[in-house]
Amino acid sequence: MIRQATAADIERITAIYNETIAEGGWTGDLDPLPIENRQAWFRNHNAPYAVFVAEIDGLVAGYVALSPYRNGRKAFSGTCEINYYLAQRYRGRGIGKALIDHAIEHAGKVGFHMMVAIILASNQRSIDLLLRRGFAVSGRLPEAARIDGTYCDHVYLSRRLAI
16 A cells, blocks of 8 residues: 555654665665654655655555755756665565556646656666656766765666656
8 A cells, every 4th residue: 555654654764764775775875864864854745745655564665755856946846856765575576666656646646747766876676667667867977976985877867747
């Protein structure tokens, strides 16, 4: 079941994100984030932005967030950025696909024209998933991130939304 996230989900969202950080190569954050960080992040996702969670057997298995792209610059108000994370044990079950599809549908309904994703090149699985969901590679910043002493590209993907 996919639903709008609530403040009660922040602890689990933080745990999922921190698990992803610990795995390495999936996000540019290198150190675990305190729950206060995710609380502030959550408060910045007011409409038309949103956070949705996928719940399985009463437990949040993953989440997707629609965030401002180039926050504060009004020319970009029709564009949102998508981020999504799944707890390791729930990967490979189609939950990420469902979360992305839900976010795409929501973004179109609330009037966004464009959705972007900015993914580390080391996360090819996520890039492939987005390509299957109608995204296209729009650019690449070579060696923009350094993780465990290795430089990694930052890949920009985008998708126009049906309005």
